[in-house]
Amino acid sequence: MGKPLLNKILMVEDDAAIRDVFTRGLTLKGYEVLTTSDASEGRDLFTCEKPDLVVSDVSLEGADGLTFLEEIRELDPLCPLIVMTGYSSEERAIRAARLSVADYLLKPISIARLYEVLERLEREVWIRRNLRSAPLFREANVERIDIEIGNDLLLAQQHVENVLKHMGFDDPDVYVGLKEAVFNAIEHGNLEITHEDKSAVEDIGEYMALVRERAGMTPFADRRISLTVRRWGEGLLCEVGDQGPGFDWRSAVAVAPAIHDLQHHGRGLILIQALFDGFEFNEKGNRLQLIKHNVNCSEGETAVASFPADPLAATFLPPPGE
Incomplete structure (x- = not known):
């Protein structure tokens, strides 16, 4: 099996059970998954590991997930971002839209649903690379x-x-x-x-x-x-x-x-x-x-x-x- 186009995924999620399920499911599909529950550690991982995709909950330990993603967007304007949340609001939705998030997922989220999103994003990446010029x-x-x-x-x-x-x-x-x-x-x-x-x-x-x-x-x-x-x-x-x-x-x-x-x-x-x-x-x-x-x-x-x-x-x- 060849490596996925979005091979390395950073997941920032404060629910350990969700992190475990998604990590196991994504690893089976050939993805390399980095996980943390902490926004500060997430920034460090992003800087050091340079992942191809970031998945984050909007509510993190001691931090706002959208603020974390805004910082990631400053570091890399093109990195695909996926937002996960148990509930939404107009303010959050508008902030997420302004970050050009690739998807905005409401919990509960199945691993099959995440697979679908990744498949779509990989096709988008392929198109972007091949239409560049x-x-x-x-x-x-x-x-x-x-x-x-x-x-x-x-x-x-x-x-x-x-x-x-x-x-x-x-x-x-x-x-x-x-x-x-x-x-x-x-x-x-x-x-x-x-x-x-x-x-x-x-x-x-x-x-x-x-x-x-x-x-x-x-x-x-x-x-x-x-x-x-x-x-x-x-x-x-x-x-x-x-x-x-x-x-x-x-x-x-x-x-x-x-x-x-x-x-x-x-x-x-x-x-x-x-x-x-x-x-x-x-x-x-x-x-x-x-x-x-x-x-x-x-x-x-x-x-x-x-x-x-x-x-x-x-x-x-x-x-x-x-």
């Missing part, structure tokens, strides 16, 4: 990027990451919010997966199988996502469009569920509202415009002021060349 853009400059995206969620995530990096934006809120907007457009727009469809599946593995099945069916297979990212003053303006039938977005906004459970369907719209400063759908509900007023840029990059004072009150972005 791929030509993704049909039009690109410092002001605006326009691309088309298919219905593969992991490829779409990589496209979002690369677009923002290409423009010099380094803001986790923008990345998480824009990724959720694209995922929503794929799932509920192009693939027409309803909340009832999503609720009917038992776990993430079944849901991903549903997405792959729907993506290969007519008429969904030929549909594309359009993504435009454009600088606006010290911020940016984004537009995500799908080729689905649209939806009653006003009702969805009015009855959107609480964000307490990040695994709950409907979280995308909540995260979009929380992480962007403004949003607006077209009447049909298949094009979404987002605005962020102040965006962190990579070192050496500066946002260019070239947009009207209130872009959302004007119109949707024109297509390339207009």
Whole structure:
């Protein structure tokens, strides 16, 4: 058996029984597992051992697990992070989202569930490594990027990451919010997966199988996502469009569920509202415009002021060349 792509895992968990079960299960799959119940020791292990993945509870001995993960994110902006918790809250959910956590798992968590998450993350790592230098853009400059995206969620995530990096934006809120907007457009727009469809599946593995099945069916297979990212003053303006039938977005906004459970369907719209400063759908509900007023840029990059004072009150972005 070859080594997993995410070979070395650091698990920070104050429940010894959970640590033992997960360590034995992951070791059987070929993973090297480092464990501790202490955030300070976890930081030391991360620095010395350089694990490929960190799994942490939000409640640790004498420490806050999300604060620990924020410190890990400072040390390594790209390391995948998985959060485990026995209960959630809006504050915790938003903090976790801003860390771009790979998953947010509510206890009890089976080892099979963890296997599913790791399988998905390893595919994501493989895609990231193999698309690192791929030509993704049909039009690109410092002001605006326009691309088309298919219905593969992991490829779409990589496209979002690369677009923002290409423009010099380094803001986790923008990345998480824009990724959720694209995922929503794929799932509920192009693939027409309803909340009832999503609720009917038992776990993430079944849901991903549903997405792959729907993506290969007519008429969904030929549909594309359009993504435009454009600088606006010290911020940016984004537009995500799908080729689905649209939806009653006003009702969805009015009855959107609480964000307490990040695994709950409907979280995308909540995260979009929380992480962007403004949003607006077209009447049909298949094009979404987002605005962020102040965006962190990579070192050496500066946002260019070239947009009207209130872009959302004007119109949707024109297509390339207009």
